[in-house]
Amino acid sequence: MDWLNEDQRALRDMAANFARKELEPIANQIDIDEHTPDELVEKAAALGLYGLYTSPEYGGSGADLVSVCVVSEELAKASPSFAGMLTVQMVLCPKAVEILGTEEQKQRILTAHASGERLMAYSQSEPAGAANIGSHLTRIVPDDDTPAGGYRIDGAKLFCTQGTAKTFLVMAKTKDRGGNEGYGCAIVETEDEGFEVAHYEDKLGWRGTNTGPISFNNVRLEAGDILGDILTGGFSHRAANHANLLAHVATSIGCAQGLFDKTMDYVQQRRLYGRDMAELQPIGYWLAEAHAKITACRALLYDTVRQFEAGTVAPEAGNICKAFIGETIFEVCVKLLQMWGGSGIMNSTGVNRYMRDARAKCVAEGATEMHYAIIANQLLHNQPTLVPSNIVKAAAS
Ligand SMILES: Cc1cc2nc3c(=O)[nH]c(=O)nc-3n(C[C@H](O)[C@H](O)[C@H](O)COP(=O)(O)OP(=O)(O)OC[C@H]3O[C@@H](n4cnc5c(N)ncnc54)[C@H](O)[C@@H]3O)c2cc1C
Structure with missing residues (x-):
């Protein structure tokens, strides 16, 4: 670098x-x-x-x-x-x-x-499938009881990563006062009446943040609580999603690098069967392979980031990074952890969390297969999204 x-x-x-x-x-x-x-x-x-x-x-x-x-x-x-x-x-x-x-x-x-x-927190996922927004049930509709053209939101979301968030950006199906339908974005605050954070899930990875279902029971929204156009705000911030995917992928690379650095130290100070562990048959090869894969992933990521900054990036570039690098990094972490033997399985060594986090990263921000589906859509239909065409059409009309 x-x-x-x-x-x-x-x-x-x-x-x-x-x-x-x-x-x-x-x-x-x-x-x-x-x-x-x-x-x-x-x-x-x-x-x-x-x-x-x-x-x-x-x-x-x-x-x-x-x-x-x-x-x-x-x-x-x-x-x-x-x-x-x-x-x-x-x-x-x-x-x-x-x-x-x-x-x-x-x-x-x-x-x-x-x-x-x-x-802040960002909430899109629903039980019908995170990316399957055509089937989402959460609705933002006009509310004549709210002053100055307000709305209300009803429904429930899954897997919302909150940490200590107080302001939630919620994507949902919308209807405007003319009866047109689309996919918008509302700002919901923890203090809003009818908004509930139900509980937190016990997770395999990404355990440093709370993730759980949230629900909206007739939550009143003022006009200023709608972010962007009521019919398109939910998907017209694609540059934010794209940049976020790339930053997310950077954490995958850091994840593998962190485990790699710890594994190098471990392997170099450990002796097995009277020899330096690093000299054992697969160990040096595995280290070299991990180093090569992390280096290649990093090169792809930063090449994409620089194209993003220059405004020349392909629409599906973030999806390629997320899907390809995410899975490669997970495989790297599995191999690195294997070098720790039983010590890697014991939680006390604090290294198996890297592999668990790498797996969670292959699902959070969209499962690998969904990103490949988007890439296929771009290749075959020149469409950089899985948003159902009826929603796009309704929103554009
Ligand atoms: C730790 C963590 C934190 C999260 N935080 C948030 C958050 O803050 N906000 C939020 O909105 N969501 C969040 N999510 C949800 C996350 O975005 C979804 O879990 C993810 O997009 C997958 O969606 P799903 O769980 O509905 O899986 P499903 O849609 O049920 O998919 C199941 C499997 O089907 C396959 N699949 C899915 N879609 C396709 C497709 N289009 N083509 C081919 N195969 C497909 C994949 O193999 C996938 O793993 C989080 C998830 C995790 C694990």
């Missing part, structure tokens, strides 16, 4: 320092407790991590996506789970608000978010 500029290097070093001093010592405990301590969130906020990708006029640092990815990678070396939660906070939610929001919404939401005062 010699090509990083001075600012990007400074941010990478800052993140590496934070990861080493603040994250690494408690990363295994975060996994065991399935909880990220508030103090860590506060420290991350004080460093400006939540507003890293947010424009300076809304309290952020306005860093580029390369910086966001190198920071994500460094944090993921210590805790892939914490880093995964952070990309949603750094990229997906604030970028969606920047793309869709009015000036008032951006000032209100983004400044409180960048300071860490009001973190």
